[in-house]
Amino acid sequence: MKINPQKSNPPRRTLKARRLKTITVALGKRSYPIYIGAGVRNSAGKILKRLRLPKQTVIVTDTIVARLYLDDVRRSLVEAGFSVLAIVIPQGESQKNLRRADAIYTELLRNRIGRKVTIIALGGGVVGDLAGFIAATYQRGVNFVQIPTTLLAQVDSSVGGKVGINHPLGKNMIGAFYQPLCVIADTETLQTLSERERVCGLGEVIKYGIILDAKFFDHVQKDLADIIAMQPAAIARVAARCCELKAYVVSRDEKEENLRAILNFGHTVGHALEQAGHFRSLKHGEAVLLGMIAETFLAHRLKMIAEADLRRIEDIITAVSLPRSFGFVFSVRKLIDTMRSDKKSLGGKIHFVLPQKIGKITLPMPVNEETVADALRYLNQFVKGL
Amino acid sequence: MKINPQKSNPPRRTLKARRLKTITVALGKRSYPIYIGAGVRNSAGKILKRLRLPKQTVIVTDTIVARLYLDDVRRSLVEAGFSVLAIVIPQGESQKNLRRADAIYTELLRNRIGRKVTIIALGGGVVGDLAGFIAATYQRGVNFVQIPTTLLAQVDSSVGGKVGINHPLGKNMIGAFYQPLCVIADTETLQTLSERERVCGLGEVIKYGIILDAKFFDHVQKDLADIIAMQPAAIARVAARCCELKAYVVSRDEKEENLRAILNFGHTVGHALEQAGHFRSLKHGEAVLLGMIAETFLAHRLKMIAEADLRRIEDIITAVSLPRSFGFVFSVRKLIDTMRSDKKSLGGKIHFVLPQKIGKITLPMPVNEETVADALRYLNQFVKGL
Numbered sequence: 001m002k003i004n005p006q007k008s009n010p011p012r013r014t015l016k017a018r019r020l021k022t023i024t025v026a027l028g029k030r031s032y033p034i035y036i037g038a039g040v041r042n043s044a045g046k047i048l049k050r051l052r053l054p055k056q057t058v059i060v061t062d063t064i065v066a067r068l069y070l071d072d073v074r075r076s077l078v079e080a081g082f083s084v085l086a087i088v089i090p091q092g093e094s095q096k097n098l099r100r101a102d103a104i105y106t107e108l109l110r111n112r113i114g115r116k117v118t119i120i121a122l123g124g125g126v127v128g129d130l131a132g133f134i135a136a137t138y139q140r141g142v143n144f145v146q147i148p149t150t151l152l153a154q155v156d157s158s159v160g161g162k163v164g165i166n167h168p169l170g171k172n173m174i175g176a177f178y179q180p181l182c183v184i185a186d187t188e189t190l191q192t193l194s195e196r197e198r199v200c201g202l203g204e205v206i207k208y209g210i211i212l213d214a215k216f217f218d219h220v221q222k223d224l225a226d227i228i229a230m231q232p233a234a235i236a237r238v239a240a241r242c243c244e245l246k247a248y249v250v251s252r253d254e255k256e257e258n259l260r261a262i263l264n265f266g267h268t269v270g271h272a273l274e275q276a277g278h279f280r281s282l283k284h285g286e287a288v289l290l291g292m293i294a295e296t297f298l299a300h301r302l303k304m305i306a307e308a309d310l311r312r313i314e315d316i317i318t319a320v321s322l323p324r325s326f327g328f329v330f331s332v333r334k335l336i337d338t339m340r341s342d343k344k345s346l347g348g349k350i351h352f353v354l355p356q357k358i359g360k361i362t363l364p365m366p367v368n369e370e371t372v373a374d375a376l377r378y379l380n381q382f383v384k385g386l
Numbered sequence: 387m388k389i390n391p392q393k394s395n396p397p398r399r400t401l402k403a404r405r406l407k408t409i410t411v412a413l414g415k416r417s418y419p420i421y422i423g424a425g426v427r428n429s430a431g432k433i434l435k436r437l438r439l440p441k442q443t444v445i446v447t448d449t450i451v452a453r454l455y456l457d458d459v460r461r462s463l464v465e466a467g468f469s470v471l472a473i474v475i476p477q478g479e480s481q482k483n484l485r486r487a488d489a490i491y492t493e494l495l496r497n498r499i500g501r502k503v504t505i506i507a508l509g510g511g512v513v514g515d516l517a518g519f520i521a522a523t524y525q526r527g528v529n530f531v532q533i534p535t536t537l538l539a540q541v542d543s544s545v546g547g548k549v550g551i552n553h554p555l556g557k558n559m560i561g562a563f564y565q566p567l568c569v570i571a572d573t574e575t576l577q578t579l580s581e582r583e584r585v586c587g588l589g590e591v592i593k594y595g596i597i598l599d600a601k602f603f604d605h606v607q608k609d610l611a612d613i614i615a616m617q618p619a620a621i622a623r624v625a626a627r628c629c630e631l632k633a634y635v636v637s638r639d640e641k642e643e644n645l646r647a648i649l650n651f652g653h654t655v656g657h658a659l660e661q662a663g664h665f666r667s668l669k670h671g672e673a674v675l676l677g678m679i680a681e682t683f684l685a686h687r688l689k690m691i692a693e694a695d696l697r698r699i700e701d702i703i704t705a706v707s708l709p710r711s712f713g714f715v716f717s718v719r720k721l722i723d724t725m726r727s728d729k730k731s732l733g734g735k736i737h738f739v740l741p742q743k744i745g746k747i748t749l750p751m752p753v754n755e756e757t758v759a760d761a762l763r764y765l766n767q768f769v770k771g772l
Binding site: 106 | 438484488491492495496498500522523524525526527548550553554555556558559560561563592641726727734
């Protein structure tokens with residue numbers, strides 16, 4: 001799990017990105033590299049050419065990201081000899097649905113896009129999940145490349161092959177495990193993130209520390225000001241380490257049969273909160289920050305984690321920033337109902353991965369609903385007290 | 387590629403099916419058995435239990451098949467301790483769309499069906515493709531079992547993992563490669579097929595002879611009366627051999643990177659015909675029968691196959707029965723346009739696998755559109771002359 005910054009690395013002269021790091025997600029035949037560096041979006045064409053991908057590419061992106069980075073990526077691809085069709089969708093989680101997917105299938109077919117195509121997701125988690133689902137299902141699966149432009153997507157959603165869309169009755173209920181051929185993570189794109197989007201990514205960063213790496217947690221705590229400011233060197237280090245940790249987990253358990261479930265820390269409560277707000281009130285990362293507070297309290301209530309660790313976790317999350325309200329009427333009963341139908345629930349029992357100390361977490365375990373209700377009430381009070 | 391009728395075979399006492407054959411589709415970790423026999427539907431519960439599948443099952447079937455076989459399969463599952471949710475859809479290719487898929491996702495979610503479920507397709511190719519697509523995408527993929535009840539599904543579509551739905555702009559344009567955990571092919575269910583459905587399956591049977599096995603072609607020609615009558619012993623032999631041939635091809639090329647393309651013989655023209663009739667005028671198997679005539683003529687026109695073989699192929703197809711009209715206005719130009727946007731077209735060129743003699747076929751090769759037009763005109767005349 002060491003960083004090999006030079007191994008199988010493109011020479012600096014051809015790939016102009018500075019401080020480029022390459023991390024490999026080891027999945028046998030389906031292994032793939034993650035390129036992390038400032039400006040690496042401008043090398044997308046060269047990277048795809050080196051992978052010998054077919055001439056035709058389709059960039060799926062949203063209106064905001066298109067304005068900022070579509071021209072750069074398109075130019076890089078065209079200069080390397082690729083054809084580019086750009087499909088630009090509105091921004092927001094509400095786009096991650098079957099109707100939008102259908103519209104994209106239609107656009108691909110109208111443009112007579114065949115099987116020999118690479119679908120490139122340029123954007124945040126929504127674009128990555130949606131474009132990945134299209135890549136997984138268009139003509140039974142075509143090439144897929146991720147160019148994540150948000151911190152959340154760079155440290156989490158672009159790595160590991162989870163793709164999918166939402167259903168009115170549940171988040172990510174329709175989807176697949178479908179690995180990209182490479183991930184191109186340009187840290188320059190993080191400079192243009194809104195504060196709210198930075199916060200979302202930092203939630204996942206903190207999560208990695210809590211579930212897997214106490215030393216990394218300490219480092220994030222110490223460097224927090226630089227990291228929150230997206231200071232280039234600081235954020236590149238953090239993004240690379242998060243990718244390594246995620247790659248480590250995914251390599252050992254691609255399809256979430258055991259270990260991978262630890263990545264869901266904060267997500268059981270988090271998904272329920274997102275759904276309660278109809279995916280509009282809270283962003284995914286905000287919901288996860290809130291979810292981690294509730295789930296750490298749950299672990300503490302079950303005497304699994306010390307109060308000191310609970311406080312450290314609460315403090316760092318509060319320092320990153322938390323929404324001061326949920327944006328919807330907080331109903332413990334409804335949230336529990338949602339969790340019960342979550343795809344992580346097993347035999348109708350709500351399961352959680354619970355931190356035992358910073359850097360160590362359990363596999364999924366059932367928790368009785370009264371205790372979950374306590375944790376939700378605690379979270380509600382916590383947010384009110386901010 | 388030998389039949390091993392006893393190997394890893396359930397003992398006759400527990401599985402009551404008579405003359406049970408087991409064929410294995412060899413795909414490494416994802417290998418799976420095909421059980422072929424009269425009455426084997428009544429052993430579905432025992433088979434699933436032996437595979438240690440989770441308690442919850444969902445049977446997807448259509449109204450016609452439900453009336454005939456749903457009770458048998460449900461009883462078998464319940465007796466073996468499974469819970470059963472049945473989702474019954476209208477019959478017909480027009481159901482294989484995104485709207486129907488969405489309705490099924492909704493029904494699964496409303497019933498709080500989690501990840502630990504087995505989706506069972508009970509029916510013909512439409513039900514298998516649609517239920518398989520649901521299994522491949524519900525909660526990122528759940529267990530899948532096929533119980534094909536038509537000859538076409540038993541000899542072709544239930545084996546090999548191609549699942550998917552149609553798009554208004556093209557057949558099977560949305561889908562995945564997703565292997566079942568087992569296939570349970572009950573030859574008793576073939577007795578209730580309409581003549582039209584028998585014909586459809588026989589098209590694929592003849593196809594296997596042409597592309598892979600001259601001896602099998604001879605056998606089918608000789609036994610044709612019994613086979614057309616679905617005489618139990620005759621049809622069981624034929625179904626088993628077809629499954630073996632398909633398993634052989636799929637094991638060597640699961641994702642259609644080379645060899646598997648030979649299974650598309652008759653399908654390039656066939657799909658275009660189906661689409662021209664909006665998937666209503668012609669059934670898939672009828673379209674393939676017609677497509678094989680056009681594509682064999684094409685091979686003959688390119689001096690790749692002898693006239694004698696062309697006649698033998700035409701004769702057996704005509705003996706099986708061909709529709710006497712297309713059911714839509716036959717436009718050579720429109721059919722060619724459709725083939726050009728077929729997912730089997732490469733770089734805008736229409737490709738065909740072409741028989742060189744009975745039992746031997748090429749890999750996909752481009753054919754110029756004028757020659758394709760000739761073959762379509764020939765087919766049109768051929769049908770008029772019936």
